[in-house]
Amino acid sequence: MNTVSHALIGFAASSIIFGPEIARDNVMPIILASTAMDVDHIFYFIKHIKPVIKQAKTGHTTPNLQGIFHRVHSQLIFMLLMMVLSFFIDTTLVRIICFNVFLHMGMDALIDCYYHAFKPFSPNLLSIRIFGDKKMRIIADIISVPVLTFILWVI
């Protein structure tokens, strides 16, 4: 799923859970938490620019696209970090960050073709693909941005 959709979904869900005022006050943490995990794609994009363009046209993705932040051990470390932080900083902020990060992971797991979630421990490819492999995925990716923007505008 594209990064803009992640940010919009994160903001919409946070508005419903924590209330629109808290979501508006914490708009930067929400956007950062829901998009920062995609930083690990950049290394793959830089190294494999041609396959990336080809994949964008066909709708296929490779599991190598998802780097270290999309793996279970990183998520475990992040969860432990959030647990420690919850003792020291505002728990609402910790909850907002934690929820948005894992919402991002959940949406990626639902929509992306393949991913190596357990990679250092298991080489198996995991897959859910609720929108299938090719066209529906691209269509959902394109449509999601205006639809989510409209929903946020209505809210």
Added chain:
Amino acid sequence: MGHLMQKSAHMLAIAVDLKKHKERAIRAGAIPRMLSAATIIFGIIFAVTTKSYFAASIQALIMLNIADFAGFILLKNKNQTKLYADRLTEAIMFSVMPFPWYGLVAINFMLTIMKVEAFKKVPIIPLKLVFLIYIIFTLI
């Protein structure tokens, strides 16, 4: 149907040049995918409705436990997609809850890694069931 899906997954692995992964191309059928998708979707519904629409969140929690039970019966808790979906769901659900649940989710992540890597018989805490029981006792 299962054979067809396996074949199409194999062909897709070749098409996107996943030569390394060709041998391990997805063997998962429709059931683990459906159960994993249902788990994540109900987890998100639970998290979104838990503060404003309590009745809806309870229903989502019950559906999650039904999906877990179906996974336990059909997949015998070995499917990695379902294992990962379960951990993500727990993280989404309990990230809006206070401290103790964070710790339990982290423990479950550790147990899952142990289960996947070497120790196949490592038990994983059924957090969703524990939470359902906790909610029932709280309501009573």
